[in-house]
Amino acid sequence: MSSHQKKCSPIPSSAQPYDTKEKTGKWRSFKDSFKRYEAFDEEDDEKLKNLTDIERANIRTANSPLQRKLNSRTITMIAIGSSIGNGLFVASGSALNAGSAGGLLVAYGITGSAIYCTMQALGELACEFPVSGGFNLYASRFWEPSVGFAVAYNYFIQFLVLSPLELVSCGIVMKYWNKSINADIWILIFYIIVASINLFGVRFYGETEFVFSSIKVIAVIGFIILSVILAAGGGPDGQSVGTKYWHDPPPFATGFKGVASVFVTAAFSYGGTELVGLAAAEAQNIRTTIPRAIKQVFWRILMFYMVSLTLICFLVPSNSDKLLGASSVDVTASPFVIAIENSGVKGLPHVMNAVVLISCISVASTSVYATSRTLNSLSEQGLCWKFCSYVDRAGRPIVGIIITNVFSCIAFIAASGKEGVVFDWLLSISALSSIASWLTINYCHIRFRRALKVQGRSLKDLAFTSRSGVLGSWYALLVNVLVLIAQFWIALFPTGGKPSANNFFLSYLGGVVLLLFYFGHKIWKKNWIFQIKAKDIDIDTGRRETDMEALRQELEEEKMILQSKPLYYRAYRFWC
Incomplete structure (x- = not known):
């Protein structure tokens, strides 16, 4: 252990594991599990007062009382299934309409390659620093605190909003089978389910997400096999369309602006991939679990996205009227369903609707998980109310879970008929969150490698190194910057529409929020540095090895x- 690490990494004297096998009654054990887990005592707090804000944040997040109960199987499935949802099943339809077949595959392919490089960079950082808050803390550590503050709060808002939105989506999906029942009844049922999943602890969340992700993966594989059969003329109508829809309409019928608009949808579809970075703080065996989960991203991108979307381009024309006005919960606008209906297969929309419903529940549950962990990390860094860092003896950030579940009650406006307007504006606040997070991860990886070089450290000291290296991080950084530029352009001059302030802020309000948090933090903390010097970056505190x-x-x-x-x-x- 280096002298710097000995200085800056005190082990909390009170950080003793909670004995869940204590010989008490079940009710007493259950009640005691909600008591606060004290990772730091008064003596530890006195030591921390003499350190800088960054040093305190590094130590507190490195010694978080979150429990390491996510095994390799659940982490891997979270990596595979975290972004398989309505972005692939439904929103890809509007992307096909906007960019045509060629534009769809080009945009998803380039964005997917950037995500692969981003995940490799995240894997390297997460294996070395499996701290509470994950990639949100890396920005404060390897870049500068104001960036970390802005990105973390924007990420928090993104998932805080997603939780009630997905609950509303559950209510809309259920209308496919029964329109006579009040939507709030369905929302109440799914609200209880989602709230319960996270209250039972991280292990229960991991196992539940494993089941949800398995269903989504099986559905995608099933659709790929069926699409191959249909494309070859094996459907009930016996007709093979061949390459017809690659010529009529043309593969780039909507031009460059159409392709640019697909990049935004592709970024939305891949959103959630970075959740592995948050889960690292609760993984059992980080050095083997995280790399394996990170590597699985390649196969998901290749098979689940590129293979399935390529087959869709053979089966569905990009100018189909059914693709127009596709929403995140309109199963009839799904290109998967349209492809099957066009081939004469009956009954599958019901299966697709069930998969979309499971996806909505999965995302809502994941939103509670991500929001509570991000809020806990912000509190541990001293960037939020102190009571938000409350973690009970079962390892649950219980205050963060409660806050998220309370906010999710906004979903009950579904019966008012105004939910569309409310959530359009709520989502606009966090529309750029995933892109901002990916951009930050890549630059933090670049800064980490720079710090290693300047401080004379070797890559041999790393448990896992990015396959794409620093060049991959620069490439992914460039792609994310170009996506931001593309979204700004589309927000100003929408495809097929006229420029308007309303449309611009619906698409780019997240950028304004990021800037407000960034400059707000600088004014609050009187922090006017724009980048921590490589020689001053802490590359020891919180390292697992x-x-x-x-x-x-x-x-x-x-x-x-x-x-x-x-x-x-x-x-x-x-x-x-």
Whole structure:
């Protein structure tokens, strides 16, 4: 352990694990589990007072009382299923209409390659620093605190809004089967389900998300197999469309502006991929679990997005009237359903509707998870009310969960008929959140590598290194900047519409919010630095592997074992 690490990484004297097997009654154990877990006592707090804001934040988030109960299986499935939802199942239809077949695949392919590089960078950082708040804290640590403050609050708002929105979506989806029942009744049922999932703890959330993600993955694989059969003429009508819809209409019928607009939809569709970074703080075996989950992103992008969307382009014309006005919960506008209906297959819209319903529940549950962890991290950094850092003995950030669930009650406006207007503006606040987070992750990775070089540290000290390296992070950074520019352009001059202030702020209000938080933090903290010097970046506090010699020896042994394996096995382990 370095001298710097010894100085800046005190182990809280009160950080003793809570004995869940204490011999008490079940009711007493349940009641006691809600008591606060004290990770720091008064002596520890006195020590922290003598440190800088950044040093205190690094230590508190590195010693968070969140419990490590997410195993490799659940983390991997969260990585695979976190962004498989309405963005793929439904919103891809409006993207096909806006950008045509060629524009759809180009935009999703480029964005997907950038996400792959981003996830590689996140994997490297998360394996070294599995701290509370994940990538939101990295911005404060490797870039500068005001950026971290702005990105973290914008990410918090994004998922805070998504929770009630997805509950409203559940009510709308249920209308597909029964329009006579008040939507608020369905919302109440799903509200109780979503609230209960996170109250049962992180292990229960992980297992539930594993089931939800498995259903989504099976659905996508099933649609891919069916689409291949339909494209080959194996449907009830027996007709093979071949490459007809690649010529009529043309693959780039809407021009460059149409392609640019698809980048925005693609970014929305891939949103949620970065959740693995938040889950790292609660993973059981970080060094093996996180890399494996990160590598799975490649296969998800390749198969679940690119393969399924390529097949859709063979089966659905981009000028289909059914694609127009596609919303995030309108199952009839899903290109998957349209492809199957055009081929004469009956009954599948009901299956698709069930998958969309499960996706809505999954995203709502994940929103509570992400919001509560982000709020907890902000409080631990001293950037939010102190009581928001309350974590009980079962490892639940209970205050954050309660705040999110209370805010989710706004979903009950569904019966008023005004939910569309309210949520359009709520979503506009956090519309750029995922892009801002990805951009930040890539630049933080670049700064981390720079700090390692300046401080004379070796890449051999890292448990996992990004496959795409620093060049991959620069590439992903550039793509995200271009997506922001594309969204700004489309917001000013919408495709097929006239410029208006209302449309602009609906698309770009998130950028205004980011700037307000950024400059607000600078005024509040009187922080006028714009980048921490590489020599001053803390690359020790919170690192999970502290015995570097033992780590190097273990990594060398693993490499030697891997080299003795057949080529196909080595290739499999490289990608998976």
